[in-house]
Amino acid sequence: MTTIERLETRTQRVRLTRPWGPSHAAPGKWVAEPVEASGPSTGSATQYPGAVDSVTVIATRVTRSDGAQGFGFSWTPQIGASAVQALLDDDIAPAAIGRSATPGEAWDDIWAHLHEAGGGGITTIALAGLDLALWDAEARAASASVSQIIGRRRESARAYGSGVNLHYSQDELVAQVRRWVDAGFDAVKIKVGKPDVAEDLDRLAAVRDVLGPDRALMIDANQRWTLDRATDAVNALAVHDLAWIEEPLRADDLAGHAELARRIEVPIAVGENLHTRHRFEDFLHAGAAQIVQPNIIRVGGITPFLRIAAAAADLGAAVHPHLLPELSGQLALTLPGDPWTEDVEDAGFATLGALADPSPVTIADGRLTENAHAGLGIRFTAFERDDS
Structure with a gap:
């Protein structure tokens, strides 16, 4: 059985060209800017109440026991990026390592493992980071797209x-x-x-x-x-x-x-x-x-x-x-x-x-x-x- 060997995360802020809400700042092309995991999330807008000028992505990479890798992500426009990354790093990764890397096979058990923190919301948002990476790895290993x-x-x-x-x-x-x-x-x-x-x-x-x-x-x-x-x-x-x-x-x-x-x-x-x-x-x-x-x-x-x-x-x-x-x-x-x-x-x-x-x-x-x-x-x- 091919198993999950490693799960890594990186947080990335994505600047929007068109702010989602009123803003005094002129729209412009964003520059890739990582967010330190130990610091506060910068995914929320600060220019004007109600404005959103960026969203935060928690990029994920899974490595399988056969060496194949897959990339996924979790996403939250404004609230909870650091919490999502912490769930992935502290709770999902330890629970996932050694489990089946076949897409879907470990999902229910890991979801049940997270239930103490809630059956949905931040827990399912975080779990998506692993699930997408496993589907990506499976399709990459077959030289196909996920839709195929x-x-x-x-x-x-x-x-x-x-x-x-x-x-x-x-x-x-x-x-x-x-x-x-x-x-x-x-x-x-x-x-x-x-x-x-x-x-x-x-x-x-x-x-x-x-x-x-x-x-x-x-x-x-x-x-x-x-x-x-x-x-x-x-x-x-x-x-x-x-x-x-x-x-x-x-x-x-x-x-x-x-x-x-x-x-x-x-x-x-x-x-x-x-x-x-x-x-x-x-x-x-x-x-x-x-x-x-x-x-x-x-x-x-x-x-x-x-x-x-x-x-x-x-x-x-x-x-x-x-x-x-x-x-x-x-x-x-x-x-x-x-x-x-x-x-x-x-x-x-x-x-x-x-x-x-x-x-x-x-x-x-x-x-x-x-x-x-x-x-x-x-x-x-x-x-x-x-x-x-």
């Missing part, structure tokens, strides 16, 4: 334009949507949740005018509303023919989402802040969501993501992976149905210069395709700097 060893169902997947744009002026928002239309996207998602729903209505009217009647429009409230506010807002905004409303309420409010689903006709999408297959199944069985959007890192990696996708398919829900198109786009090629990949403007790791190799995927004319590569093709420069 899972089983590709299609050669391309639909992508939609997305952005963190609630703080944009209406003119800036419209300009962004025009860029997406010009780039060939036939679906876009924008943020909603202004203090006055009339402003959201005006912004959606302007966006729909650019999109025309045939392109899909999704909205994301990022957990901003109460149940009654969400009811009123979604029913008002539905005039603009919405494909879904994303995270209208606090992500852990199962009863609230179930009640909201009874009050509105727009499909509800949740999942970027759910962490286990059990929680996804809770929402689907309760009729609280019609669309699920698991974030592959937050659920613990590819192994649990595939289980969640299979459970959702069995229950008749659509699966559209959340964020991280270089990763989620590859898995979208393996899923049943018609999964969409989210492409946040100017936020891809390859676009930001964070990867040691070219991007494993290309998004053009609203479709994602996979470029030739082995494994996941996602190797961060943190290890390249360390090995040079």
